[in-house]
Amino acid sequence: MSALFVTHPACERHVTGPTHPERPQRLQAVRRAVEASGLEGALVWDEQPPEVDPDLLERVHRRAYIETVEALARAGGGWLDTDTAVGPESARAARLAAGAAQRATEVLLAGGARRAFVAVRPPGHHAEPGRGMGFCLFNNAAVAAAAARRAGRERVLIVDWDVHHGNGTQAVFWRDPSVLVVSIHQEYWYPGTGAMEELGEGPGEGWTVNVPLPAETGDGGYADVFTEVVLPLAYACRPQFIVVSAGYDAHFADPLGGMVVSAAGFRQLARLMDEVARTLDAPLLAVLEGGYHLDALATSVVATLEAFAGRPTDPAAWREPAPAGLGARRPGRETPPSAIATRLRTVRRLLSTYWRL
Numbered sequence: 001m002s003a004l005f006v007t008h009p010a011c012e013r014h015v016t017g018p019t020h021p022e023r024p025q026r027l028q029a030v031r032r033a034v035e036a037s038g039l040e041g042a043l044v045w046d047e048q049p050p051e052v053d054p055d056l057l058e059r060v061h062r063r064a065y066i067e068t069v070e071a072l073a074r075a076g077g078g079w080l081d082t083d084t085a086v087g088p089e090s091a092r093a094a095r096l097a098a099g100a101a102q103r104a105t106e107v108l109l110a111g112g113a114r115r116a117f118v119a120v121r122p123p124g125h126h127a128e129p130g131r132g133m134g135f136c137l138f139n140n141a142a143v144a145a146a147a148a149r150r151a152g153r154e155r156v157l158i159v160d161w162d163v164h165h166g167n168g169t170q171a172v173f174w175r176d177p178s179v180l181v182v183s184i185h186q187e188y189w190y191p192g193t194g195a196m197e198e199l200g201e202g203p204g205e206g207w208t209v210n211v212p213l214p215a216e217t218g219d220g221g222y223a224d225v226f227t228e229v230v231l232p233l234a235y236a237c238r239p240q241f242i243v244v245s246a247g248y249d250a251h252f253a254d255p256l257g258g259m260v261v262s263a264a265g266f267r268q269l270a271r272l273m274d275e276v277a278r279t280l281d282a283p284l285l286a287v288l289e290g291g292y293h294l295d296a297l298a299t300s301v302v303a304t305l306e307a308f309a310g311r312p313t314d315p316a317a318w319r320e321p322a323p324a325g326l327g328a329r330r331p332g333r334e335t336p337p338s339a340i341a342t343r344l345r346t347v348r349r350l351l352s353t354y355w356r357l
């Protein structure tokens, strides 16, 4: 079956300023790479998803915060914090980005596809119920999970492999024992949260999982996190819907991350998620988050789609960018697996109170 690819041209009209890393060119690069990938026949494109249903958005964000974003855009624009710009067309772009996530979820739940990728901006995983931050306005992945819950799916899994902690998604579902939120991120990095001990609260205790990793973790280290933590958790939870917060800023060429994952590494992570989804017979949706090196981002998205579509790309479309100069981060010079193994043992020990892994 074909994979669904959802985007919207208005997402490029969220203008953040000439030097901002989260810029419209990101989506242009993704679109060009997907078109050149040879995957065309395996993808169903939807470029006109509707705006998000306001009721659904209010399951994720407080009305006062939504109104703040809308009012700022109406007033011609401004900043939510030092990183997070709102331009005149940003609120609409954010409603459409969340709407794209909603649309993809609904198509998947109706059986119209089994895999979907949502290529939108502004990104979402730092956006908390009552505030946007870290380039994020509305939390698109959380909207997808909320849409699946609203449609009656009892358990949803969100796996966030962006290099930054998904604090927003964590905050949305902090007390919720129906959405298991797993974030894998670089330790001591923006926004500073996401310690292993952050496990959720009240009825949601054990439903938030954080795997902070040392800088320069590479493909092997990430694959270990998936086989040791993410996959066993998924099989213990048995979600009926799976969302990946797919940021690509853990790529070795990314200017905002300190990891050494390659596009081939992301393809492997996507394959592992695809395998889980197939075993559990659950639809799988990936929503774009970060990724600020245009070639690395575009190639990594194509790599993800290749795993979702279950067929190879045109090799000519593979342009794993070269590491930028002497001393640059690169694959092959990675944090040793032993340093990660110790950490994974600690995470599994913390989780053993809640899950049989």
Ligand SMILES: [Zn+2]
Binding pocket: 162, 163, 164, 247, 249, 289, 290, 291
């Ligand atoms: Zn990020």
